[in-house]
Amino acid sequence: MMLQDGSTQLLCLTASSGVPLFTRGASRQLPFSIIGSLNGVHMFGGGHGVLLSSCETEGGGKVVWRVFHDSVMLIAVSGGGSSGEEEIRLQRLLENVWNSMVLVLGQDELLQLRNVERLKRDLRSCFCLIDELLEEKHQGLLGNLTHCADSLLPPNPAVLQEAVDGFAQAADSEFGCLFVHGRIAAATEKWWRLAPQEVVLLSALVRTLSASGSASCDHPVFLPLGSPTVAHRLLRFQLLPGADVCVLCGPTPSLLRAEVQLVGQFWSPLVETLRSCLLIGERSLPGSVPLRPDVLALLLINRETRRCVSCVQLSTHHALTDPILSTPRCWELLKLFYIFCMSRYFTQEETCWVAPEDRAQGGPTEELQHGFSHQPQQCYLVAEECKSYGLQTQQHQLFLLMFPSVPTFALRKVATQTLSDIISATGF
Template sequence: MVAYIFCLTTSGGVPVFARSKNGLKQLPFPVIGSLNGVHMFARSHDVELLSTVTDDSKILWKSFHDSLTLIVVSEDDNADDCHLGNVLSHVFDSMVMLLGFDDVTNIKNVERFKKDVRVCFPLIDKFVEDQSLLTFGDLVNAVDVIAAAENAVLQNFLDAFAECADSPYGCLLIHGKIAVATRKWWNLTSRELVLISLLVSSLTSCSSRDIPVFLPDGSPSVPHRLMTFQLTKFIDVCVLCGPKPSLNELEEEVGRFWRTSYESLRAALQNHPCNIPSSFNLDSNILGFIVVNIETNRCLCSVYSSSTTNGDESLDCHERRHILRSYYKHVVGNYFASKVEGSEKIPSSFTHSAMDTYMTTDTYKCYAMLSPPHQIYILYSTDIPTFAMRSITEKTLMILTKDKSTQL
């Protein structure tokens, strides 16, 4: 769990910002200066300082384009360093998305940049504060999706609206997760998909907005216009546009295109918070799951499985989410490679490539399986026999990926 993130200029070590988890005291500047000084001292002697651990914490440094150095302080959960490195990459990409690559990598006036970067804080804080119980995209580098039987109908509404906006890029978000998107939207890179969804959810709720955004991979120096429109509470439609149309022009079209979709939207919203239709018959021992398609950059997850309604409250949903995230970080980088940069460096001492792994404790069991292009991580209750976890995991993966509504 991230406690602090610090940003300083790489050349001079000038502090740019510091973000911390709510409830934690700000670290004094001499401590921050010392953390950066150790890194700068190492660089001056041609040594790259990557990370270190204390009795209960881990510190990781990462420099970007000889412009900014980011430092993260976290509890030491014995996970591979790639996960904290992933957090810092998200933070840097957040600045690129809202300020542009040129302004972030070529800082001419530090004091002005310190003021400009404040616009990024709501998005950056998404990687510091506890995320919603319902999303894992920031962790797995794949955008969260929500499965609904109405998705096929909603796809037609979205395609028509995107065509009206003269844009091939459009998506429909339900509680910050993609229900449907245009083909071009799915062609965005994994970090662009994740960041845009998190950006929308980080902003104050409003009926419509028009925000200039840079795509870290596709267009880091030339901004697009991200326009969002709230169709109902918790449901937004988003399009990426050029100079035209204006926000006012498109606002007038929202009602015409989406009015008749209200019943479908309301029905799709009912799949929250499970993220899957009630018709999916999953094993009652499943307490939560993460399914990732590493080719399409999509993630389907839930900690509100069917067993929640069957009276099994041995682990509440906060605990389930924490266990699943911890298990993912334990597996990826140590046994599995995934979308997380650096996770492909599996320890060379292994004589084979693992395809399955599991863990049992007194209060829960976990199972992970590779079935390219999918990866699945499941949290089970202790009632499930250990020998049965593999077959049930296979069956669950088939249920979740074969249905068209999951888009996996």
């Protein structure tokens, strides 16, 4: 085994010559000889008409390769985990890392490899965002995996929506967004029209900028799908600790004018409203949404808007009869159950872990689904730590973790009631 269990290392090389550009993740980096071997075996396969996309090591590790535009090769090496689920996670990681490099540097900079040493220096500006994706520092944010925007449903959405629309318009922009605890609380219509991958990466970028401690910043960004070669300005302002607003705009307004004139005009009257949003915290749902005490965690996806809300609810109600799970373990189990459902049963609007060049060949999901005479709409999983239930409708997907003591026959009722309660209270 090349790495310790649970650790992941990311390697970036030039596709043509295999020159290392950077490595991120894992405290103990792989030796240069192993990096060269990983690149060499991929090149050997390509020279014989074989596309090597992944393999499993004798020690249970996983290696995944991906070449982007015949220019950059990304390799993800994981120390362990369930084979199928781990490959899905790593494939999504490589896709996100490439898009984050485009977001910061632009596609032209990555395709025109005239000066490798200069590119190495330029890529350092991507490290904070790449580490955000690699290390998953912010617990409970699943957008990197689902490619749905992590959202927070505020108790008074109309007031915040009006403020975001007005603030963006005053900043000569149609793209504005309010973040609370790293989740989107309100955004303009054009912001939601961005590609889901772009919305997720912009959210991650804003989190890294906010973590830097600056009250405001003016950051150039390229939209990986919408505008990979022409930069836009991302203006970000901290309204309160944990609450940030940003706009995508052109040459105007200046950062100083927006900070001095516009931020106070639109957001000073809403300080108490913002504080009420901050109190929601990681629950992501307003207090008006009742959750049954036997629900451990949930992930709810709106398939039309590509938004998601998620939360963990630890209760002492079942402490005497059920195992006690930590919050990080609940998030981990929720991710694994999501991958389990999406890789075997449910459909999705985008093929998130199959490379474009591989899609024509089909994958395990397609092969498994061909065995059904219908499209599965619900599934469940019973394990020692919890019971899980997945529910898919035309508009929503719900993934629910419940205590083991909940009767298996009652799982469906709990799931349908939870979905109904959230939709009726929030309109999500």
